[in-house]
Amino acid sequence: MAAAVAMAARGCGGVWRRARQRGAGQPGPGPGPFPRGQRAVACNARGGAVPAGKSGLVPWVPVVGLEIHAQISSNSKLFSGSQVQFAAPPNSLVSFFDASLPGTLPVLNRRCVEAAVMTGLALNCSINKKSLFDRKHYFYADLPAGYQITQQRVPIAVNGSLSYSLCIDNKMSQMVTKTVRIKQIQLEQDSGKSLHDDTRSQTLVDLNRAGVGLMEVVMEPDMCCGEEAAAAVRELQLILQTLGSSQAVMAEGQLRVDANVSVHHPGEPYGVRTEVKNINSIRFLAKAIDYEIQRQIEELENGGTILNETRAFDSKLGCTVPMRDKEGKQDYRFMPEPNLPPLILYDAKSLPANMNHQQVINIDWIHERLPDLPSVKRKKLVEQYGILPEHSFTLLNEDGLAEFFESVVKQTQMKPKKVIGWILKDLLSYLKQHSLTVKESPVSSFLLADLLNLLEKKEISSPAAKQVFMELWKGEGKTPLEIVKEQKLGLLQDQKELEQICQAVIDGQENEVMAIKAGNQKVLNKLIGLVQKKTEGRSNPVLVKQLLEKKLSE
Amino acid sequence: MRAVLLGPWLRAGTGPRPHPATPHRAPHRALRAAPTAPNTACDSQQRLPAAGRDLPALKQKVSVEVLDHLEQLALVDFRDSEGVERLQKAIQFADQLHEVNTDGVEPMDSVLEDRCLYLREDDVTEGNCTKELLENAREKVEEYFVAPPGNIPLPKLEERETFLQGSK
Numbered sequence: 001m002a003a004a005v006a007m008a009a010r011g012c013g014g015v016w017r018r019a020r021q022r023g024a025g026q027p028g029p030g031p032g033p034f035p036r037g038q039r040a041v042a043c044n045a046r047g048g049a050v051p052a053g054k055s056g057l058v059p060w061v062p063v064v065g066l067e068i069h070a071q072i073s074s075n076s077k078l079f080s081g082s083q084v085q086f087a088a089p090p091n092s093l094v095s096f097f098d099a100s101l102p103g104t105l106p107v108l109n110r111r112c113v114e115a116a117v118m119t120g121l122a123l124n125c126s127i128n129k130k131s132l133f134d135r136k137h138y139f140y141a142d143l144p145a146g147y148q149i150t151q152q153r154v155p156i157a158v159n160g161s162l163s164y165s166l167c168i169d170n171k172m173s174q175m176v177t178k179t180v181r182i183k184q185i186q187l188e189q190d191s192g193k194s195l196h197d198d199t200r201s202q203t204l205v206d207l208n209r210a211g212v213g214l215m216e217v218v219m220e221p222d223m224c225c226g227e228e229a230a231a232a233v234r235e236l237q238l239i240l241q242t243l244g245s246s247q248a249v250m251a252e253g254q255l256r257v258d259a260n261v262s263v264h265h266p267g268e269p270y271g272v273r274t275e276v277k278n279i280n281s282i283r284f285l286a287k288a289i290d291y292e293i294q295r296q297i298e299e300l301e302n303g304g305t306i307l308n309e310t311r312a313f314d315s316k317l318g319c320t321v322p323m324r325d326k327e328g329k330q331d332y333r334f335m336p337e338p339n340l341p342p343l344i345l346y347d348a349k350s351l352p353a354n355m356n357h358q359q360v361i362n363i364d365w366i367h368e369r370l371p372d373l374p375s376v377k378r379k380k381l382v383e384q385y386g387i388l389p390e391h392s393f394t395l396l397n398e399d400g401l402a403e404f405f406e407s408v409v410k411q412t413q414m415k416p417k418k419v420i421g422w423i424l425k426d427l428l429s430y431l432k433q434h435s436l437t438v439k440e441s442p443v444s445s446f447l448l449a450d451l452l453n454l455l456e457k458k459e460i461s462s463p464a465a466k467q468v469f470m471e472l473w474k475g476e477g478k479t480p481l482e483i484v485k486e487q488k489l490g491l492l493q494d495q496k497e498l499e500q501i502c503q504a505v506i507d508g509q510e511n512e513v514m515a516i517k518a519g520n521q522k523v524l525n526k527l528i529g530l531v532q533k534k535t536e537g538r539s540n541p542v543l544v545k546q547l548l549e550k551k552l553s554e
Numbered sequence: 555m556r557a558v559l560l561g562p563w564l565r566a567g568t569g570p571r572p573h574p575a576t577p578h579r580a581p582h583r584a585l586r587a588a589p590t591a592p593n594t595a596c597d598s599q600q601r602l603p604a605a606g607r608d609l610p611a612l613k614q615k616v617s618v619e620v621l622d623h624l625e626q627l628a629l630v631d632f633r634d635s636e637g638v639e640r641l642q643k644a645i646q647f648a649d650q651l652h653e654v655n656t657d658g659v660e661p662m663d664s665v666l667e668d669r670c671l672y673l674r675e676d677d678v679t680e681g682n683c684t685k686e687l688l689e690n691a692r693e694k695v696e697e698y699f700v701a702p703p704g705n706i707p708l709p710k711l712e713e714r715e716t717f718l719q720g721s722k
Binding site: 110 | 623627629663664666667668669670671672673674675676677678679680681682683684687688690695696697698699700701702703704705
């Protein structure tokens with residue numbers, strides 16, 4: 001079973017070709033090795049190596065693995081009681097242990113263990129009932145102890161998987177599900193922050209972050225391009241946020257991703273990999289990986305070699321550069337952490353009878369209380385409301401949008417399938433244009449539901465509804481009905497008046513009437529248009545068509 | 555069931571640590587690996603197991619590359635041939651462990667490994683002692699600690715003055 005999963009997960013088999021030369025029939029990206037704003041060659045999402053093609057080029061298979069550090073959402077740090085907070089005066093959230101003063105010892109935070117167990121369970125991992133802590137030694141100014149406490153030998157969770165979805169060909173209509181294997185999840189300490197002052201040739205060190213709990217999620221190299229990596233990280237981010245184990249905001253450093261990239265020819269062993277760091281957003285993650293893949297392909301095709309080095313992503317230039325300050329191959333001299341005995345976790349079967357509740361972590365208890373993961377939520381949305389899978393993705397992708405949608409559906413008679421159009425096209429595009437979150441929307445779910453009800457009851461036309469929406473967006477506190485009255489957008493309800501107008505139009509367009517009677521139905525649309533004009537858009541086109549047809553057939 | 559003999563360990567003391575009487579100089583770049591001569595030769599003799607047998611011969615001498623690597627990793631300065639000798643004796647001493655048959659015995663990390671790992675509640679109980687922490691710092695800038703711009707790498711082997719000075 002595991003082997004089958006491994007086979008299925010074996011990357012997308014995406015194959016990259018040298019951007020400059022193009023085989024027959026391959027979509028050309030344009031001149032230059034790094035076309036702006038466009039990936040050079042699309043990944044073959046269907047899997048399997050793509051044949052070399054007429055140009056006879058040997059294809060390249062890129063291999064991408066990710067190491068993700070997620071800051072645990074907790075009040076205090078992993079091994080000490082100092083506070084975890086993003087922005088605070090320098091060195092104000094530092095305990096003696098965090099500053100590595102002699103005579104201090106680590107004391108494990110229960111909440112951090114629970115967060116790691118939740119995350120492991122959500123990622124289908126086996127939770128190790130006994131895991132160990134180790135020291136990883138290296139020297140750096142923001143690591144006062146000279147070592148980091150981590151879990152190198154036996155981490156808390158192993159052998160999981162993460163499923164994520166991609167759109168093929170940039171069309172939202174075709175989504176494919178992929179899986180990446182999770183090698184392990186381990187608990188470890190974060191380091192402090194270094195601020196480099198190049199003018200005075202010094203580094204300023206703030207230890208507020210030193211000792212904060214991290215979950216390191218190690219993914220197997222099952223991905224093949226920036227898009228896959230970005231989708232996987234986005235899904236992981238949603239999962240972590242749903243669990244509450246991490247807030248996973250990349251901009252605040254709560255989610256850090258390092259990418260390991262290499263390329264090789266199909267059938268040959270893996271190439272030398274480089275590590276890419278300093279990636280600050282999911283968008284940059286995709287860019288950095290794609291750039292690095294291209295760079296490696298170019299280098300190798302020009303007869304060069306790839307160094308096993310660490311490179312930093314420069315977001316301004318859109319490229320990776322070698323990082324200085326890496327002194328050759330690091331020897332971390334891992335050793336067991338002597339101050340911490342093994343971490344023992346229990347389940348329903350192994351629960352000890354006489355132990356203090358507070359000292360016991362029950363994996364089964366945590367499992368029962370896991371919230372619905374994003375994939376489950378999406379499935380429920382599709383089943384309950386009949387919306388398309390890609391809609392469910394967009395709903396969950398935007399914080400609060402799914403709740404907004406459900407709230408509107410509850411308050412309106414309009415079918416969810418129609419409501420979703422308003423949510424995703426109208427509301428969301430307005431929010432994006434004004435860079436607002438759902439919570440900041442000037443149009444509440446109540447107001448939108450109100451508007452949709454007017455539309456559903458045919459009191460206004462669709463274009464009129466859009467106008468009302470635009471007006472609501474101004475946030476002046478008017479209800480949809482008030483706006484309709486003010487701007488006279490209501491559909492004419494008086495049948496007689498409408499009939500009179502239709503008759504007037506028919507009487508005024510002799511030629512068109514003759515054409516219609518002769519069999520040319522398309523001309524009817526012109527008449528409908530004229531009625532609309534006369535009514536200033538306040539007529540229901542369907543009704544108008546019916547009336548006109550009736551009159552013309554008399 | 556533990557098969558390790560504790561006897562020789564207890565008598566031999568704690569192994570190659572600096573003699574407590576040595577004044578502690580503030581470590582600049584490197585920490586002295588051993589006290590100054592002349593006491594050392596006698597000390598290490600006294601710390602041999604009371605049985606008085608010879609230490610097993612070292613399978614191979616510690617190479618210069620390994621010494622250099624160790625100095626880089628641990629910022630320890632072996633300084634002269636006596637320091638290296640001491641290191642070799644220490645390794646020989648530790649090699650005695652190989653004489654113990656540990657087949658089927660789980661390795662032990664610490665004598666505390668059967669203790670319960672205490673789990674702390676997630677409450678904020680420490681911190682807010684910026685002033686106290688900065689008291690220890692020689693240099694500070696607006697409540698930040700000050701450090702050199704990056705790790706200053708040890709000079710390469712050839713350029714180092716102090717490496718194995720006395721051993722030529």
